[in-house]
Amino acid sequence: MKKLLLISLLFLSVNCVAQTTAQPFLFNVNTLTGDKPYWNLQYSGSYGERATGQFGYDGLGQQFGLKSYLGNRFTLYATAAVGFANGGGVSSAQQAEVLRDFIGGKKAEGFRLGAGLGASRDWSNVKSAISRIALSFDQQKWRAAGNLRFEKAFDSSRDKLDFISSLGFQYRLAPALFLGFEAIGQDLEGFWDKEEAEGGAKLMVGPSINLKPQNSRLSFSIAGGPVFYATRSNIIPSEAIRELGASANGYSLRALVNFELYK
Template sequence: MKKELYLLFSLLLLNLAGKAQTATPINPTAKFVADAPQPFLFSVNTLTGTSSYWSLNYSGSYGERAAAPFGYNGVDQQLAVKGYLGNRFTFYANAAVGFARNGGTTSAQQAELMHDFIGGKQPLGPRIGLSLGASRDWTNVKSIFSRVTGSFDAASWKFTGNLRFEKAFDKFRDDIDLVTSVGFHHRIAGSFFGGVEAVGQDLEGFWDSEEAEGGAKLLVGPSINYTPVGSKFGFSICGGPIFYATHSNVIPSEAIRDLSTISQNGYTIRAQVSFNLH
């Protein structure tokens, strides 16, 4: 009897082992990559073929001595759409409405097409791309811009950075404006990520005393992203103080900027809700 039971038990173990070897492996990071189409508030990341969906991103911000989609001097609302077009192309566009504390309102829009030239075929690993876009700012000045995008996604952390060059079609603006941003998130627990974001804006102010947006500005602040498991929604928040690294000798313009364009230190905070349409 013992021999029969031992033989039966051995056959059962062999059967379970065979099923385990043929089972589909579980990827604990796929949910994180797929459910975070736009985890950062300052930097725009490209999408991959494994996350070929479209998303809507609604955000609101409040700023003191601030202006532009992220840091309007008062309250602003922004709606953005982002999607994967195939062949490592990502589309991103947004429209913003600002409500000034004096009762006035204004709007701004921009759209761009991004393409990964390095990576972009797998959800994890490095990606480097380039974009081309156009915008209309709060004072109806049109611009074209190009953005160098870089990112690296791992199992428990995400890094994204942008370097943006902009040419405004206005004789009172700079020949070329330079804006850079970086963001880093690390998994705290489950699908809850925390980290930091930094922005360097109008960096040409370091060498140009006539920089048209008032000088080079810097921001570093905490950043949080949370995507509930099984939900189409994602949530992000970031903010911090704005510091003027340099001051130019001209009155600041109303170009689309993430940070203040008034020559005083200030602060801004922004929250975002993403909805996955896929």
């Protein structure tokens, strides 16, 4: 009996370690390590009411992504998004980033702190330079991640610098299932800039679910919640790439499928 119990506990421990995923959160980007699959293909869909933007698109939005571990603690993250508006019309946007862990990053568990640079082309063909600070903490029973993103758009009608922050937490309810929440604060410069170019600072807090079936190359994530303005400016919101974007208080829901191409 004791031997059977020991074998069962060992199996559960190995299973827990194996159930890592390249992108457990929807609104937070985490860095990869050599313990995870090197190449990952991602597809995400979103639906929003009274919302506009990359992932808060007013209607149906789709995004294709590539995430890869490049070695030496470097992570590549690139996306291409397509939006089908409720009122008709199709738009697209792209972005790519390279991040490097400066603290941790040699194994999947534990604390990691990284930073990176990238570029984007938004829905209105405006180009931007972006940078991101990414932190994460992974354990068998729980994980957390946070991002601070800065964006400089090369257009005189946009803000001098945009600030976006996000936070996510998930707890393991079963070997393959995590449940938690995600929160995001977007265009935070709206708290001190009355002429903020995206219409003001916006916030979202909502539930987050991640499922990683045993011995599967697929993993699934869902997150979303109410979107509301924390501040408002008199500027008509631009078409900058945003996780949230609202012409009025609304909601946004996203779902993602991640496929591990190879290890």
